[in-house]
Amino acid sequence: MLKRIFLTWLSALLMLSMLTSTAKAEGGTVQVRIAGFPVKVNGQIINNKQVAYPFIVYKDITYVPLNWDLIQEFELDVDWSEQEGLKVYRTCCATSYGKYPALEKSGLTQNPTTTNSLTSSYSAKVASYPIQIWGHQIDNGQEPYPFLEFRNVTYMPLTWKFAHIALMMDLQWSSEEGLAIWSGQDAVMQQIVYDDAEALYIDADRGTGGMLAMLKVDKTFQTHPVWLDPPQADAIRVKAKQAAETQASEGKA
Template sequence: MRARRLVFLPFVCNIPDLFSSNECKENMYPLKGVYPMRRSVLAAVMAVPLLLLGSVPGFAAVPERAEAALPAFPVFLNGTPVDNVHSLYPLLVYKGITYFPMTWEYAQALGLATSWNEQTGLAIDKQAQSEAWTQALKPEPNVISGEAARFAEFPVRVNGKSIDNNKEPYPLLLFRNITYFPMTWRFTHDEFGWETSWDPVNGFRVVTAQQEGGSQPATESDNFNLNSSGQLAVAGDWMYYNPNNSYGHNYLYKMKLDGSGKTKLTDDNAESIHVVGDWVYYTSRDKGANVQQGIYKVRTDGTERTKISDAPASRITVDGDWIYYVDQELTRQQQHTNFYTTLGIKKIKTDGNGETSLYQGNATDSNRGAVDHSIHVLKDWIYFMQPGDGEHPAVLNKIRKDGSQLTPLVSANFNSFVIVDGWLYYGENNQLRKMSLEGGDPSITLRNFELDRENAVNFESLHYYDGWLYYVKGAFGIAGAANIEKIRIDGSDPTRVIEGVRAVRLFFAGDKLLFTGGWMGESPLYEVTADGGIHSLREE
């Protein structure tokens, strides 16, 4: 296997005090953290021994040590938050400057090409496009106490220009046999043309060249709201939502994110709302009798309401010309109420044709279906949970969108999850955890929660937004309430968002947090206001 050279890139001046200095304005921003994609590739990259550096003509060893630390602020690359706590190659801060590790995957994600020559050293050049990436992590948190970086002693060229590391105010560093490169304003802006921003709350963010292929950033995904039952969806500047989901009056509305332009589209009790192009797709349910009424679509202007299928679908996801959904059947009736059991996963075209069964499981009884209600459609795959049956544990599976290659990923004791940038987040045994979608690596425990009623976490409420995982903490019955909290994707900074609310499911519309309240079986929608209050969207 051809060896690839590992190099690390640093960031500059993400610390507020440095913004006032002229030196910092010249070398201003830190870079966004990226995680390498595959350990096998990284091992190959590390195969180039650093002992070769001493053979470069005219470059003697520099013995001076550089005391570096882990950054105390969040970092984002192309919308993806960096888990620096568990990263195999953590970002560093030296002299107030953030340094980035330039592994092969980091360089590709940044849109940089790197090359190494024993005579001319390291060359870093800007490429036309960057690539999507998945971070390679380890279960143990990073600790660098007692470790120090060294100054790099080999020649470097950036976009063909020679860099004299001995004269650089922020020189290249070597840490754990990896080269780190300082991303000053001169590099991030002048040489690479990246868009960067920094503030004490949101940390450092960098947007590089346009990505070719790969998934959209997690912040643009519809899966998070769909995973929370889909009572709300966002498209452009508009929010499409069912404010009630009640036993009585129900409506499908649209409203601009600034609160203007409120318009009723239909009188349906809409669930699993998904907006694609000029159409709003949804399921409808008579909540009083618990009757699934089928799959519908309506134009975003409220015209052409059309029933696509009579299928009693519980959750839908629209991808291209296809609607993927959880198939159910009516299994029993009791006191004028219907009970459904999930059978598997199907797809149907958005025009109502081509219904196809993708997966049919075995429902052991009417209380335990063949699949969990939540499915995640990502790229070419559908991810879903197959519930346990008492003798066998639940299994996380993936299957291609054409129904082929059913692949068990891991046995698990959970039934709800979210997927963010190649990592699956879930709750198990009152622990918040994450695991790679590629499998093979052990899961990472982000936080342990107490088992008492006050601290129990409703992991079915798990939601992602802008580097944070949101969840409902605390249980309540007829009386009482719970709290909404958030934690960063690396398990740091647990923060209470709002307390004393009867929240069940969480949603985001732009940067607004909303939740459905639980009261006597109804699920009215509420917005958490900027001043920490709540505003009801319920219609009477």
Template sequence: MNQRPRILVLAALFVGVMVSMAIPSFAADKSVTITLPNSKVTINGQVVNNNYSKYPLIVYKDITYFPMTFSDCRFLGIESTWTGEKTGLLVDFTGVTAAYNPYLSSSQNKKSYSARIVSFPVKVNGKVVDISKEEYPFLSFRDITYFPMTWKYGVDAFGWDYKFDGKTGLVIQSKNIKVEQYQIPKTRLVEAYGEYEGKKSTAVMAKNGFVYYVTNKGAVMQAPLADISKAKAVFQLGIWSYGDGKQFDSHEFYEENRNAMLFFHSGGATMGSDHRYILKENGTVQKIQESYHETTLINNKLYMYYNGPMAGPGNLSVEELNASGSRSNLGSADYWFYSFCTTKGLPNLQMNGDELYIRASNVTGSQEGGGDYITDDPAVYKVNVSTNAVSRVSQSKDKVISAQISANTLYYMSASGEGSDCTYSIYKHSLIDGAESFMGSFKSELTWDQSFAVIGDHIYYLSNGALYRMGSNESLNPAAEAITMSVTGDHQEYLVCTFMETQQSKYRIMVFDQSGKAVFKTSDCGSNIVVEGNALYFYNITTETLCKAVIN
């Protein structure tokens, strides 16, 4: 393939579906002949399979063109937006990341085809491209727009590195974060219901040098990341007794206090039970919970509150680890205790010195003739684990929804109002001198699992399904609906949010550091995002692989 001076022989990758919907009204009548490249092309370490690609690279006027597909666009760190017939296509380098996800076909491609020249408006990084003066026009092939990459696009606009020689062919490296993919065995469970029904189970998590997944026989597997083929079973899930005799107990992996954790529910809602296990690096498991006593391991002790049928006041207790039968009551029967924090990745209960921080309601009486208790709205309390003294901490008169301790500071969120017009307020409370200050408020629909998180000096929260940072009314991922918000990192220094897979959602995973910078964003759907050091791991639902990226 001939090379011309300062011409980068490649092409951009954009949102094919959105563009192709508008192409018919813009496509010129002129057809041109295109061919498939004769040389090998490698992009970010991935060799492109042109022979069986649904959208192969093509060559026109001795220049290689790339297809503007959704996945490949983001694989190279660029995004596009179709804005309509008058303003056309916007192309921007944003540093977005995606795993390599080729569009493969069962039919082998021919050596040459016909394509059409298109003529819709284009802006690259905000600058208008004069299509009429372009020596290498945009092309339409298989209803996908193809982009010719000259030096001004590939190097000047997108900052890519490239080289070409007769032996290695064309090699392209983009500047966005690269994603390394690990293949997980295909003999895994399949999602039986929900948004990802029919796909491989999303219960896959990397932690402490291992990856955990569940086989289609219900075996919980632990495999070293260095060699996933050396997997071994560490636990066996049971068949769900309320199911069809084929489904295994509902389960998930999560991280807590730097441990890999397994949660599963067995039985029905009333007569069933919740189970929690630590998945240890040596391949053994440590039972933490097997009931509706919601349990948190702190300093080799199990602190728990009962949250099952017939729950009531005086439901807080403590038990020595590995000492069944040593459980003793904690706190006071005058209080009904609840979880301290509702944000994933943060402990359900939190200790500061000898004080266990928890939410609780003061019981002021009971209904006439027995039955329901009369309680105050939940607030943040501390329970001295040595003296059993219970003391109120939060000063807001509204009910407290969730709380978090960062260093010597308590943050908590209270709620007032009902339905869709609830007001949430966030407060900052010093654990040293008791000084409390109002940090801000927002309106959102009242939900039982509303959460927030403090990372560095920034407060993040969800409002009507969108992710916000306190101090700004603009969503951090406009028009995207959030699924989960969690905290991860060796020192809980990263905020992670996952989003629904919709056309309006630019990103499906976003990760923010302590400075508030989005250090990772991808269009791939994912679960179980874990950061260890500067390595970020997540299960990629889009490609059904485990992914690793180096951030910062």
């Protein structure tokens, strides 16, 4: 009899603990920590120890701050209204470029004004306002990894569903180099037109409007690529055409 009473009491205690935890996660405060592993955004290392809005970790999932600088770097779009809440989407993919041509895009701005502890836990809130990801309404209270608020900024979980499938961000992880996020990166180089003993000659997008130009790339990769002026590029194209014709006549093409 005493054993049955004890088991009933233990079951009730566990159920109460689970309900309290769920209620807390759905509408209140959760504990997060600052990401202690390396995080790179488009190849730029994030100074999580000192930036005001560091990457955080909740339930072993990394969260990204949706602040202005990172939104611009990722080339995402964000709308906010009291009635409809937060909308996150992407419009860059409708054009040949993203929002900005790659060579005109400035680097990510980081302001190391804060001291963040990598060993302490911090309080964050589960976001309670409406959230849409590319037109899809999120039931944040039911998400295993909900959107959070930390230091008055919305944080998005970098799950495969949200980051990669919905917003087409590329995520890479390794135990040595940490997390790498790629988003809003536009290709500059296109196809190799010609090569000689010293260099590769590559068609490339140089700026706004899809202007096509040519880069000379040292085969040793010891020097920076060099833009050719139009007459130089035309001369290379002539050489490429002549080489193709020679190969065709010799039956090598």
